[in-house]
Amino acid sequence: MSTPEQNTDDIILSLENVSRYFGNIIALNDITLRLIRGEVHCLLGDNGAGKSTLIKTLAGVYQPSKGTYRVDGKPVHFTSPKDALDLGIATVYQDLALVPLLSVARNFFMGREPQKKLFGLLNVMDLETCATTARDKLAEMGINVRDPHQPIGTMSGGERQCLAIARAIHFGARVLILDEPTAALGVKQSFNVLKLIHKARAKGISVIFITHNVHHAYPIGDSFTLLNRGRSLGTFTKQTISKNEVLDMMAGGAEMQKMIGELEGATI
Numbered sequence: 001m002s003t004p005e006q007n008t009d010d011i012i013l014s015l016e017n018v019s020r021y022f023g024n025i026i027a028l029n030d031i032t033l034r035l036i037r038g039e040v041h042c043l044l045g046d047n048g049a050g051k052s053t054l055i056k057t058l059a060g061v062y063q064p065s066k067g068t069y070r071v072d073g074k075p076v077h078f079t080s081p082k083d084a085l086d087l088g089i090a091t092v093y094q095d096l097a098l099v100p101l102l103s104v105a106r107n108f109f110m111g112r113e114p115q116k117k118l119f120g121l122l123n124v125m126d127l128e129t130c131a132t133t134a135r136d137k138l139a140e141m142g143i144n145v146r147d148p149h150q151p152i153g154t155m156s157g158g159e160r161q162c163l164a165i166a167r168a169i170h171f172g173a174r175v176l177i178l179d180e181p182t183a184a185l186g187v188k189q190s191f192n193v194l195k196l197i198h199k200a201r202a203k204g205i206s207v208i209f210i211t212h213n214v215h216h217a218y219p220i221g222d223s224f225t226l227l228n229r230g231r232s233l234g235t236f237t238k239q240t241i242s243k244n245e246v247l248d249m250m251a252g253g254a255e256m257q258k259m260i261g262e263l264e265g266a267t268i
């Protein structure tokens with residue numbers, strides 16, 4: 001959807017007419033999407049709509065087959081997720097990339113553990129600093145960990161989701177992409193994840209929140225893009241669309257209504 005009145009400096013990343021093909025399959029078809037600095041942008045759509053393909057394109061896992069990907073207004077050509085991370089674009093996938101047997105603290109740092117010198121010579125991981133930093137940073141995000149040395153496998157799904165998000169924020173994400181973070185969670189745990197998204201936005205982080213649950217998306221979202229079979233049905237700000245309209249669009253409600261109208265008008 002073109003928004004000529006939008007100041008381009010306000011756009012942290014954008015896809016302009018991006019398509020992505022897998023052989024004959026058109027996973028994304030001419031998508032234009034603009035993420036405004038500091039907003040929570042919800043990406044909605046049914047299974048197979050192209051949501052994961054879209055975020056993997058943003059994350060540098062896939063390259064667009066057509067179209068332009070811009071970050072801070074400049075075209076980018078990512079060849080790996082590291083290229084995206086280097087620009088502060090962090091993605092939290094559904095499988096989270098956590099190691100169940102490692103401690104909460106080690107999972108928080110994951111290869112970026114602070115070091116200390118043993119006997120003034122050997123560089124070793126400073127596990128105590130890891131533990132206190134992880135505990136403090138998680139507490140700042142409203143996640144209270146009893147013992148940061150405990151294996152992460154002992155945390156609930158919601159807590160793990162929150163840890164993965166808190167980790168991305170701590171390591172300097174400017175853009176946080178969350179693929180269905182509430183899909184496997186109950187009401188209370190989903191609420192904790194939504195609170196964390198709220199906190200991320202308060203820190204000025206721009207968020208892309210993928211979900212097919214409108215009840216999770218609507219309260220927290222500033223804008224909404226609906227995907228349907230690889231195409232965008234447009235981006236709508238919260239001021240311009242009601243929760244029921246989002247619901248309708250997701251359920252194909254408008255299409256259904258039209259078909260029913262045609263049926264009623266027909267003389268059988």
Ligand SMILES: Nc1ncnc2c1ncn2[C@@H]1O[C@H](COP(=O)(O)OP(=O)(O)O)[C@@H](O)[C@H]1O
Pocket residue numbers: 022025026027045046047048049050051052053054
């Ligand atoms: N690596 C791939 N190879 C072939 N087809 C794919 C691949 N990834 C996704 N697709 C196809 O692209 C379409 C969109 O998939 P996906 O992005 O996973 O949707 P969503 O995340 O919204 O469920 C589907 O038809 C899917 O089968």
Ligand SMILES: [Mg+2]
Pocket residue numbers: 051052053
């Ligand atoms: Mg998906």
